[in-house]
Amino acid sequence: MWSRLRTCRNLCLKTRICFQLNRAQGTFSALLDENCRAGAVLLSTSSNVFHNLALEDWIHARVDLDNRSILFMWRNRPAVVIGRHQNPWQECNVPLLRERGIPVARRRSGGGTVFHDLGNLNLTFFSSRKRYDRQRNLRIVTRALKQLRPSLDVRVTDRFDILLNEQFKISGTAAKLGRTGAYHHCTVLCAVDRTLLSVTLRSSCTGIRSNATPSVPAPVKNLRDDDPTLTCEAVMEAVATQYSADFGLNRPVIVVDPTHELCHPGINGIAQELQTWDWVFGKTPKFTLETSLEVHYEARSSKVHLHMDVKNGIIETCGIEIPHNWLPPETCAELSRLMVGSRFCPTDTALIFTAFLRSNPESHKLETKIHILSENIAALM
Numbered sequence: 001m002w003s004r005l006r007t008c009r010n011l012c013l014k015t016r017i018c019f020q021l022n023r024a025q026g027t028f029s030a031l032l033d034e035n036c037r038a039g040a041v042l043l044s045t046s047s048n049v050f051h052n053l054a055l056e057d058w059i060h061a062r063v064d065l066d067n068r069s070i071l072f073m074w075r076n077r078p079a080v081v082i083g084r085h086q087n088p089w090q091e092c093n094v095p096l097l098r099e100r101g102i103p104v105a106r107r108r109s110g111g112g113t114v115f116h117d118l119g120n121l122n123l124t125f126f127s128s129r130k131r132y133d134r135q136r137n138l139r140i141v142t143r144a145l146k147q148l149r150p151s152l153d154v155r156v157t158d159r160f161d162i163l164l165n166e167q168f169k170i171s172g173t174a175a176k177l178g179r180t181g182a183y184h185h186c187t188v189l190c191a192v193d194r195t196l197l198s199v200t201l202r203s204s205c206t207g208i209r210s211n212a213t214p215s216v217p218a219p220v221k222n223l224r225d226d227d228p229t230l231t232c233e234a235v236m237e238a239v240a241t242q243y244s245a246d247f248g249l250n251r252p253v254i255v256v257d258p259t260h261e262l263c264h265p266g267i268n269g270i271a272q273e274l275q276t277w278d279w280v281f282g283k284t285p286k287f288t289l290e291t292s293l294e295v296h297y298e299a300r301s302s303k304v305h306l307h308m309d310v311k312n313g314i315i316e317t318c319g320i321e322i323p324h325n326w327l328p329p330e331t332c333a334e335l336s337r338l339m340v341g342s343r344f345c346p347t348d349t350a351l352i353f354t355a356f357l358r359s360n361p362e363s364h365k366l367e368t369k370i371h372i373l374s375e376n377i378a379a380l381m
């Protein structure tokens with residue numbers, strides 16, 4: 001069942017050897033049953049947010065966590081991760097993320113929005129629901145950090161953040177409680193791009209009203225800002241060691257590939273589902289958008305008032321109001337009517353406006369204005 005393939009390159013464990021699950025043999029659950037009854041520390045080979053979130057789901061659904069504790073360590077390329085009950089347009093700059101090719105992922109746990117890149121470490125603590133204990137898990141993280149750099153001032157707050165020097169957030173927490181199993185996951189900011197973090201987490205869309213969970217913004221810092229010699233790898237190694245000591249595990253870190261279907265049957269289907277528009281955007285709690293935008297044509301600008309009710313990501317009512325000298329009221333009314341039933345996204349908006357122009361040929365001037373309006377509305381989405 002075990003195959004000793006190589007010493008893991010990502011995590012340079014000095015005293016322990018990493019093993020990699022032999023892809024040719026058996027499933028992950030069988031491996032745990034045979035070799036890791038008490039628990040295990042896992043490290044992902046993937047930096048794709050959807051693959052890593054899929055492995056979390058897969059373990060939560062498929063692994064017997066009754067008497068077992070698992071720590072899963074993972075890092076992602078740049079991504080924004082929103083909570084289960086959040087509105088992405090309220091929480092981040094969706095158009096900017098799209099332009100930069102940075103994915104938005106909706107996780108299954110509640111809570112707020114965070115930014116990930118390779119300088120951010122994610123730790124998922126799986127346990128039975130009975131043994132679920134966020135204080136214990138976060139104590140493991142702070143102890144590991146103190147072990148690594150005794151001078152670090154890191155403390156857990158009442159809301160399960162970890163603060164550096166009593167002021168700066170270096171870790172945020174969220175959790176998912178199932179019927180019998182549970183997981184608590186947290187971030188650790190080691191060396192993220194803080195400029196990218198703050199521009200991506202600034203919403204570009206004003207005027208949204210909803211009862212989606214709002215994030216709780218906080219000043220953040222990287223551990224590296226305090227000690228430039230710290231690395232993510234060293235933090236992972238320290239956390240793995242502390243976790244194993246705390247839970248009495250004596251197995252080496254297991255390197256897992258969250259895309260491997262034979263080891264984790266059904267996992268790629270989960271990853272696919274997590275990437276769909278219907279999950280990421282369509283699961284947004286019902287919201288109302290009430291906003292104004294300026295449209296410019298030649299030397300004149302005009303104010304557009306926009307009202308939309310959006311449910312499951314689908315526009316349910318739409319009102320576009322523009323001064324009559326900019327666009328004829330019947331055109332406005334027809335465009336508003338056509339928007340109803342479409343997804344709140346730039347592709348659908350562009351398609352609707354293009355279809356309208358195809359079936360209602362307009363003068364060049366009017367056509368240009370309709371394009372401008374279309375682009376301005378799509379830019380909010």
Ligand SMILES: Nc1ncnc2c1ncn2[C@@H]1O[C@H](COP(=O)(O)OC(=O)CCCC[C@@H]2CCSS2)[C@@H](O)[C@H]1O
Binds near residue numbers: 170
């Ligand atoms: N990576 C990261 N770590 C810590 N804090 C962050 C991070 N990114 C942004 N922030 C700050 O936290 C607030 C949001 O705080 P808030 O308390 O609202 O939300 C959270 O902390 C959620 C943590 C989720 C952890 C999961 C673990 C694996 S997948 S994501 C945000 O506005 C920023 O100010």
